[in-house]
Amino acid sequence: MSDYNVLVGGAAGQGVETLAALIEKAFHRHGLWVFGVRDYMSRIRGGHNFAQVRVADRPLHGPRRRLDAIVALNEETVRLHRDRLAENGKILSDAGLAVTDPALLSLPLERTARELGDPRVAGSLALGVVGASFGLDRAIVEGILAERFAGETLAVNVKALHGAWEWVTRHFPLPLGPRPERDRILVTGTEALGLGVLAAGCTFSAWYPMTPATPLMTFLSDRQGEAGIVVEQAEDEIAAINMALGAAYAGARALCATSGGGFSLMVEGLSLAGMTETPLVIALMQRPGPATGFPTRTEQGDLAFALTAGHGEFPRLVTALRTPADAFRQAARAFNLAEKYQLPAILLGDQFLADYVQSLPPLDFGSLSIDRQLLDPVAVGPDGEYLRYGLTGSGVSPRLLPGKVPGQVVMLCSDEHTPRGNITEAADVRTAMVNKRMGKQAMLSREVEEPEFLGEDGPVLFVAWGSTYGPLREAVEALNGEGHRVGALVFGDLWPLPTGRLQEKAPGKLLVNVEQNHSGQLARLLRQETRIACDRSLLKYDGRPFTADDIIVWSREEVL
Amino acid sequence: MTSPRRFDVQEERAWCPGCGNYVLLACLKEALHRLDKQPHEVLICSGIGQAAKLPHYIKVNCFNGLHGRSLPAACAAKIVNPALAVIVSTGDGDSYGEGGNHFLHAIRRNVDIAHFVHNNGVYGLTKGQASPTMDLGRSTPGQAGGVRSDPLNPLALAISQDAGFVARGFTGEREHLIELMKAAIDYRGYALVDILQPCPVYNKVNTLQWYKERVRPLGGEHDPADRLAAFAQSLEGDDGGIPIGVIYRKDKPTFADRLSHLAAGAALVDKALDPRAARVFMDPFF
Numbered sequence: 001m002s003d004y005n006v007l008v009g010g011a012a013g014q015g016v017e018t019l020a021a022l023i024e025k026a027f028h029r030h031g032l033w034v035f036g037v038r039d040y041m042s043r044i045r046g047g048h049n050f051a052q053v054r055v056a057d058r059p060l061h062g063p064r065r066r067l068d069a070i071v072a073l074n075e076e077t078v079r080l081h082r083d084r085l086a087e088n089g090k091i092l093s094d095a096g097l098a099v100t101d102p103a104l105l106s107l108p109l110e111r112t113a114r115e116l117g118d119p120r121v122a123g124s125l126a127l128g129v130v131g132a133s134f135g136l137d138r139a140i141v142e143g144i145l146a147e148r149f150a151g152e153t154l155a156v157n158v159k160a161l162h163g164a165w166e167w168v169t170r171h172f173p174l175p176l177g178p179r180p181e182r183d184r185i186l187v188t189g190t191e192a193l194g195l196g197v198l199a200a201g202c203t204f205s206a207w208y209p210m211t212p213a214t215p216l217m218t219f220l221s222d223r224q225g226e227a228g229i230v231v232e233q234a235e236d237e238i239a240a241i242n243m244a245l246g247a248a249y250a251g252a253r254a255l256c257a258t259s260g261g262g263f264s265l266m267v268e269g270l271s272l273a274g275m276t277e278t279p280l281v282i283a284l285m286q287r288p289g290p291a292t293g294f295p296t297r298t299e300q301g302d303l304a305f306a307l308t309a310g311h312g313e314f315p316r317l318v319t320a321l322r323t324p325a326d327a328f329r330q331a332a333r334a335f336n337l338a339e340k341y342q343l344p345a346i347l348l349g350d351q352f353l354a355d356y357v358q359s360l361p362p363l364d365f366g367s368l369s370i371d372r373q374l375l376d377p378v379a380v381g382p383d384g385e386y387l388r389y390g391l392t393g394s395g396v397s398p399r400l401l402p403g404k405v406p407g408q409v410v411m412l413c414s415d416e417h418t419p420r421g422n423i424t425e426a427a428d429v430r431t432a433m434v435n436k437r438m439g440k441q442a443m444l445s446r447e448v449e450e451p452e453f454l455g456e457d458g459p460v461l462f463v464a465w466g467s468t469y470g471p472l473r474e475a476v477e478a479l480n481g482e483g484h485r486v487g488a489l490v491f492g493d494l495w496p497l498p499t500g501r502l503q504e505k506a507p508g509k510l511l512v513n514v515e516q517n518h519s520g521q522l523a524r525l526l527r528q529e530t531r532i533a534c535d536r537s538l539l540k541y542d543g544r545p546f547t548a549d550d551i552i553v554w555s556r557e558e559v560l
Numbered sequence: 561m562t563s564p565r566r567f568d569v570q571e572e573r574a575w576c577p578g579c580g581n582y583v584l585l586a587c588l589k590e591a592l593h594r595l596d597k598q599p600h601e602v603l604i605c606s607g608i609g610q611a612a613k614l615p616h617y618i619k620v621n622c623f624n625g626l627h628g629r630s631l632p633a634a635c636a637a638k639i640v641n642p643a644l645a646v647i648v649s650t651g652d653g654d655s656y657g658e659g660g661n662h663f664l665h666a667i668r669r670n671v672d673i674a675h676f677v678h679n680n681g682v683y684g685l686t687k688g689q690a691s692p693t694m695d696l697g698r699s700t701p702g703q704a705g706g707v708r709s710d711p712l713n714p715l716a717l718a719i720s721q722d723a724g725f726v727a728r729g730f731t732g733e734r735e736h737l738i739e740l741m742k743a744a745i746d747y748r749g750y751a752l753v754d755i756l757q758p759c760p761v762y763n764k765v766n767t768l769q770w771y772k773e774r775v776r777p778l779g780g781e782h783d784p785a786d787r788l789a790a791f792a793q794s795l796e797g798d799d800g801g802i803p804i805g806v807i808y809r810k811d812k813p814t815f816a817d818r819l820s821h822l823a824a825g826a827a828l829v830d831k832a833l834d835p836r837a838a839r840v841f842m843d844p845f846f
Contacts, residue, residue, distance in 0.1 A: 182846040184846070185842060185845040185846055186845055186846075187845045191845065194841075195838065195841055195842055198838040198841055199835040199838040199839075200833075200835070201831075201833030201834070201835070203640070203828040203831055203833075204636060204639070204640055204828060206632075206636065223841060224821070225820070225821045226841075227838070227841070228821055228825050228828075228831060229828070230639055230640075230819065230822065230828065232636075232639075234632065234665075235661050235662065235664070235665040236661060238629065238632075239629070239631075239632040239661070239662055239665065240632075242625060242626065242629040242632040242633045242636075243632040243633065243635065243636035244636065245625065245633055245636075246605070246623060246625075246632060246633030246634060246635065246636035246637040246640075247636035247637065247639065247640045247828075249623055249633070249637060250603075250636070250637035250638075250640035250641045250644070250829055251640055251641060251828070251829035252636075252640040252828050252829065253833070254636075268626055269626065269629070272625055272626050272629075276625070332835065362842065362846075363842060365835045365836050365838060365839040365842070366835070366836060368835035369835065370833045370834070370835060372833075401641075401829060402600070402603055402621035402637075402641070402644065403600055403601060403603070403621065403641055403643055403644045403829075404600070405600060406598060406600050407598075407599070407600065408600055409599050409600055409619055409620055409621045409622070410621050410622075411615075411616075411621070411622045411624075412622060412623045412624060412625070413616075413622070413624045414608070414624055414625050414626055415624070421622065422571055422616050423574070423613065423616055423624075
């Protein structure tokens with residue numbers, strides 16, 4: 001089985017991201033499966049950034065530790081990552097760098113770029129070196145350059161690619177057969193989530209820039225004209241959530257995206273959504289906190305916060321995004337559930353999921369539906385009085401959009417309110433309204449999805465949530481391959497918490513929670529809701545994502 | 561119905577006797593009547609405070625949200641459904657204190673809404689603390705040694721940022737206020753009307769009589785298109801009389817005018833939603 005891992009490293013501003021994206025696309029277009037991660041610092045120039053591009057002849061779900069090739073744009077890259085290079089691995093770098101290493105393939109990248117009259121083509125030279133080393137089809141790689149560049153820029157980049165190709169002989173065997181049809185996509189978690197948001201018919205979103213949520217809003221903003229939607233950068237996160245609520249009230253499907261700090265500012269608005277029964281979807285893309293934390297890195301530290309954020313009691317949906325494909329589907333589902341039960345839905349992502357890139361089968365837009373559960377204006381008519389917060393047998397007040405029926409008005413009220421939506425202080429009305437709102441939580445709990453089970457039933461059961469799905473899946477598959485009978489439950493829906501599959505699987509097993517936080521927030525939630533306690537914890541909070549290797553090594557030493 | 565009575569609702573009004581809000585409410589109903597609006601065509605957004613209770617006492621659509629946050633909600637509602645006449649009717653603490661940042665950015669965004677600020681210098685709901693427009697040195701229940709910060713001048717601020725419609729009204733001049741409200745609602749873009757009103761319980765200085773002795777309706781000698789003259793008027797205090805009327809007016813492209821795809825297509829609220837229509841956005845990722 002072929003499974004290679006290539007690291008591209010350099011300083012911010014040296015083109016690490018561009019080169020990695022080109023290499024990923026080159027492998028992807030050969031019908032191979034790609035998984036790429038980014039490790040970047042919170043700066044525009046300097047520092048050390050790297051990307052890891054993993055490629056194999058089977059689907060990939062996470063990063064691995066071992067490197068087969070290092071494409072070093074500076075000396076520091078070699079120094080920092082050399083210890084992970086496999087025995088027969090290669091270091092590809094410019095001849096001008098002060099690197100001496102038996103694994104080095106020293107190449108005149110910068111000199112050649114200067115000779116070609118454009119120092120920016122060094123990236124295409126490196127791409128040529130990688131492509132040739134892996135025996136890729138040069139025409140396919142040229143095609144990728146043609147998607148990015150045009151005119152003279154394209155010509156000089158193609159020339160660089162050809163030049164590089166000639167210096168290099170093939171170093172890595174890959175099963176490169178006939179090219180398959182373009183039957184796979186290569187997307188980041190952000191892009192898949194964005195496609196889900198567009199498919200869900202989100203017509204209004206408001207945001208304030210904050211890593212790692214910014215790429216989602218950039219994705220939507222870039223497409224707002226073509227999609228016919230509005231993506232508005234607000235003056236702050238407080239404005240963003242209140243805009244989204246105003247838009248939802250008026251009839252849009254509305255979204256906010258932010259990270260922990262911005263979500264903290266949105267919390268009063270979240271409570272407003274709960275009280276006023278206004279549908280809203282919030283993409284909460286976590287990064288390590290508290291406060292500013294690690295702006296460009298990953299953590300699962302905001303689960304407990306998402307579960308309880310907001311003053312007062314109100315129902316909510318909290319769903320963690322496990323993979324890009326899951327993010328696509330969950331986005332559409334969240335918009336439907338938010339409207340069906342008239343409540344806020346929080347999608348929990350993180351920097352790892354937002355930024356990693358993965359080959360996967362095309363997303364199935366035909367499988368999605370839009371279910372708004374709005375009152376038909378014609379059926380309402382001008383007679384009688386429409387009651388926005390009416391107490392009906394269904395448990396959910398009928399929702400009419402404002403301005404659609406002559407004679408009828410739609411009241412939204414932040415104070416406790418009467419069925420019409422006027423301020424009240426009556427004890428019996430208060431009790432009835434609380435019962436109605438919290439009753440929706442009970443209704444929602446009947447349609448949450450059980451966690452996905454991976455691996456085999458055996459003495460050890462891992463529990464996890466969100467983006468750890470990928471690394472944990474690879475670890476479980478590897479351990480199963482070694483004959484260890486281990487399994488995993490990976491939660492998507494977290495609130496209301498589905499408890500059936502856990503109750504069924506947990507008895508008699510050593511339960512291990514695998515989370516990217518310090519306090520084991522999932523374990524705490526499971527214990528609170530089911531009295532099932534985890535026996536061991538594998539916790540990571542250094543801002544870097546889990547690799548399958550981390551889980552495998554720990555498991556061998558601690559629980560197997 | 562062809563009288564302002566079509567905007568009446570049976571709700572007990574939780575305002576003190578003599579509150580300027582009663583006059584403001586009556587004027588608003590009359591302005592909507594004269595504009596030939598129907599209840600379902602109007603949305604009033606408010607925050608929290610005595611003024612913010614207003615949409616409960618008039619039959620129109622209502623977004624009574626959080627303290628200070630009515631402007632973002634109102635702007636978004638108008639963007640989504642441009643057929644609604646959207647009005648923010650809320651207090652000075654709401655608009656200039658808690659929501660001050662939104663005030664600045666509502667001017668920049670220039671969504672077609674009218675913003676009526678009930679300005680009485682105090683926080684009535686929380687029993688009399690100073691609002692951002694209260695004079696320096698005045699003692700209040702929250703500022704025992706007197707207000708230590710200079711008062712905000714909302715009109716000068718709005719004109720400095722080139723807001724397209726900047727006006728001041730007074731609840732003691734009803735007909736004048738009705739016409740100001742009409743003009744602000746009719747104006748295409750963000751329209752600010754700062755409305756002076758007495759608080760008979762907590763503001764014992766700026767009484768109805770105090771204002772009556774000082775307000776000075778702007779006449780034909782003032783050109784609202786002249787920004788520097790408007791700025792000068794906005795700086796006038798009680799010494800030279802307090803000018804009321806349209807102080808500055810300028811036609812500008814609105815938020816919707818600046819988004820060509822909004823101008824061209826159906827309103828966002830009426831957009832047909834179909835997941836399959838979004839499939840085209842996946843094409844570049846193959």
